[in-house]
Amino acid sequence: MPLDTFERSTPRLFNRGPTPLVRLLLATALGIFLMVADNRFRIGDTARSVTATVLAPLQWLGAQPVKTVNLLGTYVTTVETAKQTQEQAATLMAQQALKAQRADLLMRENQSLRELLSLEQALPIQARAAEVVYIAPDPFTRRVVINKGSNAGIVEGAPVIDASGLLGQVLRVYPFSSEVTLIDNPEHATPILNSRTGERGLAYGDSQSPQASALEVRFMASNADFKVGDVLTTSGLGGVYPAGLPVGTVSLVDRRSNTSFTRVQATPAAKPLALGYVLVLEPQEQVKSEAAASAASAAAAAKADRKAGAAGRNRPGVKQ
Template sequence: MPLGTLDRTPPPFFKQGPSAFTRLLVFSALAFFLMVADTRLRLTQPLRAVIATVLHPVQRVLLAPVEAVQVANEYLQGVHRAREKEEAAQRQLIAQADRLARLELLERENQRLRSLLELRPAVKSATQAAEVLYDAPDPYTRKVIIDRGATHGVARGSPVIDEHGVLGQVTRVYPLTSEVTLLTDKDAVIPVLNARTLIRGLAYGDPANEGLELRFMATNADVQEGDLLSTSGVDGIYPPGVAVAKVHKVDRRADSAFAKITLKPVASMASARQVLVVRPVSEQLPPRPSAETEAADGGGAGRRKGGPKP
């Protein structure tokens, strides 16, 4: 094969263009020119605007997962904060509800105490305030337990009243507590006086009707529905003039000489809390003079009447 026919050009791998230094100079000068032109003439500003406009949807698509994660994180944090605020609001609401309940209870107690203070001047007897603790455990009686006993000076037979009227009578006294038999008990009896007609009578407890019954009143007795009955004071226990009950119903039966008169107590038998324990009237009366004193007074009166002895 003749040597002239051989291809003497080097392969592409061995071809060399401008030198590296030349390329550095060219690209450095181009970069410097573009920087100067962009600074002075702002030639690349429209190009940047076009590129930014074209790439904006791509940026939004790429930012969507990041924004979704941020929104989800903010949502979870917001839910957590909302739950914490809800729990705090519930605790505050419970505290306010408890405070409101105690406030309402105190307001009711204040009203009862004010009523008792208004009733106190009408009761011309020594009194002391007490509170009803609980009902007696016997289901066949109408009795309550108060927080005053023998150590507080409570005596057996002491009347007990609330802001409306007579509640009952102390029947048992313990060192720190006392048992009060309500007027609606089957064994309770209280002498009463009709405030309208001034007729006296006896009111007996009627537990079946949660009230009282005015017994042994004649059929033609002047008793009307709505009449107010108060204590008569003749028994030496209850002070006179304290409200007891109102006439609820009068049944004048032809087959009986006595009328059946049903009474409704004015005191709060089932809901009384603050009460007054009244000292029995008989214990506040002055002591009766002894026989020797009466004889001496009688002899002195006789001597004064007959004149001096010779």
């Protein structure tokens, strides 16, 4: 047999690279290192911001088919349904007008009572409209993305509400979009108040509930006064959320004999996984600091006016 028929290359047995186990260990170590470095030194913020900016047009394009389908569905609505909707809207508008008049009267009475009791006036709440463009693909993070970012004045920590109640809190802000952590995230705490009894607590997302979205008021005493149907609102503690925002309705109260705590479960008032329009509120700490700065500037201006008036009266030739 001729010698040139034999393969003149190195046998594959002696030309192998790292084993699959070694490659897996190297990839795992690299991933852990990057996660720790990002958590401690936030080395990935710039990359996230650049990636979000680059993907913003693609996200917009991806949302267009859904908007087109929604528009087509709107055009297909029958005339009879449109008439019924118009009648219902007119009735609701009349009811809301009556409620608005009563609310205006109550606000004036509340302001008068605050003036009599020398209480601090309620701070005005500024809001910016935004739209939920998509839901985070990871079901365990419980986040949505809105189409407004730092260019629109959105800041981290800002509360987000929809037409029904509290939706969540801004977690990360990019130039043209923002990530919002939903209130049913198991790691997110919301200070709540039982509107019926005045009891306060912390509501977390309940990941063990069979419902698609649920809240759990943790660490409530066994004698806590909670009943099914109680309305939960934000308590205003912590300076994150303004007081009085609807959070949810109690759906389960489980008083267990083998523990000193009562399990309280609630259904969120907002619709966390629904695409639609939301309002982004200013953080309460920012509102308070702006109000304090405005009050300080007003006091300084009034003091300067008083000094100028006193100096004018004390000038020679000015009759008292």
